Amino acid sequence: LYQSGWYITLLFLFAANTLVCTFTRLSPKLKKAVNPNIQVEKKNLIGLKIHGQFKIKGDYSHIKNNLLIILSQSRFKTREKEEKNQTFLHARKKTLGFFGSDFVHLGIIIILLGGILSGITGVRFNLVISEGETHPIPGADFQIRLDKFTTEYYPNGNVKDWKSNLTVIDNQKDMLSRTIEVNHPLSYKGYVFYQSSYGFNWNNPSISMEISSKGPNVSQDVFTFSIGETIKLSDGITEIKAVYFVPDFVIDENKKVASRSNQPNNPAVFIEGYQGDERIFSGWFFAKFPDFSQMHSREENPFTIELKNVKGSEYSGLQIAKDPGVNFIWTGSSVLMLGLLLAFYWPPKEIKFILTQTKDGADVLAGGLTTKNRDAFRDEFEHIMRSSRSGK
Template identity: 45%
Template sequence: KDWKSTLTIIENQKEKITKTIEVNHPLSYQGFRFYQSSYGWDWKNLQLQSEIKKRSNPQYSHPLTLVPGQPQNAPDNLTLVVTHFVPDFIITQSGQITTRSLEPHNPAAFIQVKQGHKNLYTGWIFARFADFSLSQAAEPSDYHFLLKDVQAEMYSGIQIAKDPGTNFIWAGCIFLGLGLFLAFYWPPREIWGLIENHNGVVNIHLGGVASKNKETLIQEFTRLIREIRGFK
């Protein structure tokens, strides 16, 4: 799954830049970097789209919007209330009901239904499995309760970072790379020369040293001797 967020920078009531960001692809503006660090759903503020049907009348359908914790009246003197909601329903090995993750892979709601003062239905209904329910009905009921959709606001967590020393770090990396290049491909070597004049006879003494790539030093040293001998 690829989660993206569109950010717009507004400065002095003017839009400066708009960019769609995702993980490892931030928005940069005047030294600031805006990263997408997290995302999710606001499960504390959601609406559940439900439907009431009758087994005796397949054509009967009554849509209903439910908010957890708020009783909602329906025809035939029915009152529905959602007491629990989990976005990814699972039953553990110990028999406990919990959520496997915070993503809506298997959303489920626990509802209580009364008809007047009579408890009519109590149990879990599922958005992905409309025909399946975990219910505790006091007695067989003609009503069938469905969870059609789950609506919750999505959010993106944005992290803002600014490092004024970034340019110096990049400059240091460039100089470090240049130094490594010179160390490997331009090895240091030295050649010394001593010129002596004894009674009109000129003697030249040469010597050299190289920390690496000595073959290149030998070639250069040989070329230098050849040039000196050919000089008149």
């Protein structure tokens, strides 16, 4: 899905659309941030919801400088423009808050570019590997070896964790060894190795059988051997061969023996007994349900056979991924979060003043603008106006 042509095309179109919208909105914001309109008309300030006006006596230059100091103490950056007997002041702080939404859009674009890059050049595949095996990694110049695989269980028998001891072989040298488990992968040269599953390799399991002879010379022996292997019993003439094994015995709809799963839920072995070239008995033997074991023979069988244990080697299931776009995605996510923080918690604040010189002082008119939390900004605005009016 994520590497299909139509999906990558949708990502590209989404990124292109977001990019166009961002640049369309960004130009007036940059102009407003870099070159704000300092000179305004009185009616525009009076029309603002947050505005104020007062007269103050004193030296005009001192009044203006005192206002600049008060604004600086409140961390406002100011610009001014003189015209005849008027001074236009523009005070602003948290200017970066204007661009919160643009940072969000930029983060989305970077994430989409990462998705496109991952879809075009990324790889993801599964690898089944047994202990001691070494496998080359497709598309890479190194190999991976499974040194040991461990399955940990809870007291109730459920699987708790899988752990694989992996070694990276690069240029015929062991470069890196690490134990991986679920949510703790191994990374090497852009490839990430995840522990995803486990299973049993039943191609050549080891079986243990307890075989007892009947009659006056009773003997009891435990034999351990493999599927396809033949062993000779204590009478010196009878041989037993393990012919076939299934880990989860079931009779299918066609009345044939099959395995319900790859798990050893009902392990069973088909055994044949020979004396010379003559087969004297055969049957299925069950490890977990020995009473269901059946032996077919022409004559009474002189042996009692019980399947004690079956052991197959465990394999580790690895998911291997190379995702060159993941760094873009993390970077884009960080930029997106920065944009959200700016948009919600860093609102720009702006106050415009018109100082008109009079014979004995100045008339001060001011109006304030913000995008968030207007009540708190109103309190700050009124504090600045009171400080300016009192000359403190």
